[in-house]
Amino acid sequence: MTDTYSRRWRPAPFLPDTDNRDGSLMFVMATLCFLACLMALALVATNRAVQGWSDQLNSQATVIVRPRANETPDLAAARAAEALAGVPGVTEARALEREKAESLVEPWLGDITDLEDLPIPRLVTVDLDDRNPATSATLAAALKARGIDGIIDDHSIWTRDIARSAAVLRLVCAGVFILITTAAGAIIAFATRAGLLARREVVEVLHLTGAENIYIARLFQVRFARLAAWAGGGGALAAAAIGAALRLAGSGSDLTPTIPVIWSDILAVLPCPLVAALVAAMAARLTAERLISEIT
Amino acid sequence: MARVSDNLFAAEAVLRFDDVSLAYGRNDPTLRRVSFSLKPGSFHFITGASGAGKSSLLKLIYMAVRPTGGRIELFGHDIARISSRDLPLMRRRIGVVFQDFRLLDHMTAFDNAAVPLRITGLRPESYRNDVAELLSWVGMGERMHVLPPTLAGGEKQRLAIARAVVARPEIILADEPTGNLDADMSQRILKLFSQLNRLGTTVLIATHDQGMVERSGMPVLHLENGRLVSQVPGTRP
Ligand SMILES: Nc1ncnc2c1ncn2[C@@H]1O[C@H](COP(=O)(O)OP(=O)(O)O)[C@@H](O)[C@H]1O
Ligand SMILES: [Mg+2]
Numbered sequence: 001m002t003d004t005y006s007r008r009w010r011p012a013p014f015l016p017d018t019d020n021r022d023g024s025l026m027f028v029m030a031t032l033c034f035l036a037c038l039m040a041l042a043l044v045a046t047n048r049a050v051q052g053w054s055d056q057l058n059s060q061a062t063v064i065v066r067p068r069a070n071e072t073p074d075l076a077a078a079r080a081a082e083a084l085a086g087v088p089g090v091t092e093a094r095a096l097e098r099e100k101a102e103s104l105v106e107p108w109l110g111d112i113t114d115l116e117d118l119p120i121p122r123l124v125t126v127d128l129d130d131r132n133p134a135t136s137a138t139l140a141a142a143l144k145a146r147g148i149d150g151i152i153d154d155h156s157i158w159t160r161d162i163a164r165s166a167a168v169l170r171l172v173c174a175g176v177f178i179l180i181t182t183a184a185g186a187i188i189a190f191a192t193r194a195g196l197l198a199r200r201e202v203v204e205v206l207h208l209t210g211a212e213n214i215y216i217a218r219l220f221q222v223r224f225a226r227l228a229a230w231a232g233g234g235g236a237l238a239a240a241a242i243g244a245a246l247r248l249a250g251s252g253s254d255l256t257p258t259i260p261v262i263w264s265d266i267l268a269v270l271p272c273p274l275v276a277a278l279v280a281a282m283a284a285r286l287t288a289e290r291l292i293s294e295i296t
Numbered sequence: 297m298a299r300v301s302d303n304l305f306a307a308e309a310v311l312r313f314d315d316v317s318l319a320y321g322r323n324d325p326t327l328r329r330v331s332f333s334l335k336p337g338s339f340h341f342i343t344g345a346s347g348a349g350k351s352s353l354l355k356l357i358y359m360a361v362r363p364t365g366g367r368i369e370l371f372g373h374d375i376a377r378i379s380s381r382d383l384p385l386m387r388r389r390i391g392v393v394f395q396d397f398r399l400l401d402h403m404t405a406f407d408n409a410a411v412p413l414r415i416t417g418l419r420p421e422s423y424r425n426d427v428a429e430l431l432s433w434v435g436m437g438e439r440m441h442v443l444p445p446t447l448a449g450g451e452k453q454r455l456a457i458a459r460a461v462v463a464r465p466e467i468i469l470a471d472e473p474t475g476n477l478d479a480d481m482s483q484r485i486l487k488l489f490s491q492l493n494r495l496g497t498t499v500l501i502a503t504h505d506q507g508m509v510e511r512s513g514m515p516v517l518h519l520e521n522g523r524l525v526s527q528v529p530g531t532r533p
Binding site for chain 1: 358360384385386387388392398400402403404406407410411412414415416420424425427428440441459
């Protein structure tokens with residue numbers, strides 16, 4: 001009987017398994033991971049949406065044409081469209097009909113279809129070559145060459161605004177992410193300290209029998225890294241579920257949802273278990289090493 | 297790994313105390329200018345009343361406390377100058393039987409005995425037969441799978457000894473190893489140490505059991521008020 005015991009013997013964990021069933025620590029870690037994953041999701045989705053909007057705005061310009069005294073607005077717009085279409089870096093230039101222009105100003109001016117004579121400026125939309133877009137300066141030069149009076153809006157005000165908002169958002173996300181990570185690290189450091197003091201007899205026996213401090217620290221490192229990986233998995237799953245719900249809710253209508261999540265955005269939660277494990281491992285290792293050299 | 301290696305035969309002493317003093321905090325010194333040396337393969341008792349400083353002297357050797365004065369040389373090295381890297385390697389050359397055993401209660405007797413081998417990073421397959429053999433040798437063959445809290449006093453003692461010697465240390469320090477044991481069990485434990493000593497291990501046992509010391513006829517270091525008052529030569533060298 002003893003023979004089989006020793007032949008089958010596998011080393012028991014130095015830190016008892018019962019210590020690992022720390023539900024509250026698991027819950028706190030999983031919650032932090034969940035929040036971090038939501039941040040990541042929001043950031044990825046927003047970044048992608050911002051990129052889309054900017055691309056769209058950058059690939060278009062709008063020209064407001066003011067007709068000269070001796071020509072109709074429609075004619076002026078047509079001439080402008082013709083002039084702009086020939087500029088290198090422009091793929092297409094279209095004069096908007098009066099109705100289109102009216103519908104664009106309707107939100108501000110109301111229904112103005114009866115006011116035939118109101119000099120509504122005509123708009124020319126210019127589609128730019130994505131790879132080599134014409135600058136607003138070249139567009140202006142082309143108009144001037146034909147003697148057309150027009151104001152060019154290359155949407156740079158909008159793209160700059162969007163870029164600024166996106167940058168602020170990224171900064172906020174990064175800040176919150178760092179905060180969450182630090183909080184997770186601090187909680188693990190706290191748990192390591194408590195775990196180590198609770199198992200002081202193990203630490204002392206290992207130390208006095210000649211275990212290296214790193215060997216002892218690694219016990220705690222592995223234990224908390226494992227716990228954090230599980231918590232990270234749980235948090236990531238929950239965040240992925242929220243992402244999926246947003247995606248399903250958003251696809252139903254033509255309206256842009258608040259956060260336009262697409263399926264691939266949800267992949268952003270994948271690194272969570274690994275990152276959580278790394279953060280926990282580092283926090284546990286540093287805390288354990290310092291504490292071990294203090295108490296031994 | 298930098299092995300702190302020495303040739304025991306070249307070194308004249310395994311252990312040397314030179315005017316070693318120890319005071320805990322601001323208290324009066326527990327040990328005062330203690331000097332002695334142990335030859336490789338020797339067997340000594342440390343005697344003295346309770347509180348005389350026996351445990352403290354052993355703690356100095358296994359480097360759980362640092363002396364407040366003097367110099368301790370272990371395996372030819374001044375222990376004050378051992379780098380923190382080499383410290384664990386030095387400790388592995390010392391086997392300690394603690395007065396309170398210090399067994400890990402959540403692990404079986406077998407696990408406890410295997411600790412010193414396990415922490416060296418060896419694979420379990422490479423040492424589990426040795427551990428089983430050693431446990432049988434100390435009479436724990438039938439109790440390998442038992443958790444320490446269910447072991448009797450004598451069994452705990454023998455398990456603690458097994459753990460102390462399993463990695464074949466060059467010196468064994470035992471603190472009151474027969475403390476709460478009956479005469480019969482004390483005899484058995486003492487015999488164990490003699491056998492290990494005959495295999496070449498240096499043995500140092502702290503005890504206040506004067507009868508056992510006299511029966512063994514081994515040399516004695518006697519402490520009184522923190523001073524080493526005599527280095528009584530034994531009847532056997
Ligand atoms: N950690 C400690 N802190 C303060 N005093 C201690 C400590 N350990 C031992 N002492 C004191 O040192 C003296 C010697 O103790 P000890 O070495 O345990 O003696 P012995 O083992 O001979 O009974 C005692 O007076 C004891 O109170
Ligand atoms: Mg004592």
